Amino acid sequence: MGSTVYLADLSEDRNKNIFHKLSALIQVFQPAQIFKPKDLIAVKLHFGEAGNTSHVRPQYVRRVVDHLKDLGARPFLTDTNTLYVGTRTEAHSHLATAFDHGFTREVTGAPVIIADGLRGNSNVDVPVCGRNVKDAHIAADIHNADGLVVLTHFKGHELAGFGGALKNVGMGCASRQGKLDQHSNISPRVGKKKCVGCGECQVWCRGNAITYQGEGKSRKAQINPENCVGCAECILACPQGAIQVQWNESIPVFMEKLVEYAGAVLDHKKGKTLFVTFVTDVSPLCDCYPFSDQAIIPDVGVLASVDPVAIDQAAVDLVNGAPGNPLSKLGAAVGPGKDKFRALFPHIDWEHQLAYAQELGLGTTEYELVHI
Helix, strand or coil: CCEEEEEEECCCECCECHHHHHHHHHHCCCHHHCCCCCCEEEEECCCCCCCCCCCCCHHHHHHHHHHHHHCCCEEEEEECCCCCCCCCCCHHHHHHHHHHCCCCHHHHCCCEEECCCCCCCCEEEEECCCCCCCEEEEEHHHHCCCEEEEEEECEEECCCEEECHHHHHHCCCECHHHHHHHHCCCCCEECCCCCCCCCHHHHHCCCCCEEEECCHHHCEEEECCCCCCCCCHHHHHCCCCCEECCCCCCHHHHHHHHHHHHHHHHHCCCCCEEEEEEECCCCCCCCCCCCCCCCCCCCCEEEEECCHHHHHHHHHHHHHHCCCCCCCCCCCCCCCCCCHHHHHCCCCCCHHHHHHHHHCCCCCCCEEEEEC
8 A cells, every 4th residue: 555645836825835835734644643742853854065055944944843842842953964074074063054054943943953963973773674784873862852853855866866755864864973884885094195193083983993104294094994893983083184985885785774774763763753855946966065056857846744765756756757957967858757867877776775665664655646
């Protein structure tokens, strides 16, 4: 049996604008049956890298927060620190970026908590039954929350084909160690040209995997792969940016790990999760980039479901069914009915993540689309 996915399109008038439609989407699920008074609800979203403009607007987030607060619940906005070095690498810069993008308590009505802590090392190890991951490293404050509302900006992604609800949960709720686990199967490497032998990385290394060779200006760090525990703390610790991820995981295995991480998050939130996906400003790349680029299709609307697989499948189908934007990366040849994501990333079989998620019981690709 298929899952129900609700769609609110973007047609509006003075009596029914996007905020009214967001309310209707939320109310159809009878949220009082999902969340209880005093529940601590993690509202998972992406605050956008500095320079990115396609992330979900904080004004929309406010409508969701207000509904949760009306139930007596205690929502907080959250994301996790990035594996790469950028404007969301640790909680200090991450919070500053979120606030610069308007995600303040005054605007959204909820506080912001970076779920994996100051340095991205606050996590809970969750056992996983899958092909690749034994223990998923999940951000502690998301794991410990009573419920989860997943607000997703749907877009393209250079490894997963598209970034939807599954990626928002699987990658977005992982600590830095969890992100490294998904992206790489070997230890980080030291760029010898940048390394100055300062010793900062060694201080933070959990596995005592970092040693030094040479003296003076020739002193360089090296990482022993046999001792490396994959915590990724050296990447953040290095003031020179000399330690880098080896992005070597194969794309199919990356997708499977992402789905297994999503399962680890959602298994702890059974019956306490709601997914809302914005099929708007559908950019060709992830919001982790410091730009957005031309949207690949016209805006479609907002989806809601309790099934992350169904909502991702519906979002893909709506994007692929829409006319392409000839001014975007798609060019003029990709029209209605064409696979937009394979046009962007011909080497990526994006269907693999949905099929594997269905195999693991996270949801179904069969769905009924109901217009609100």
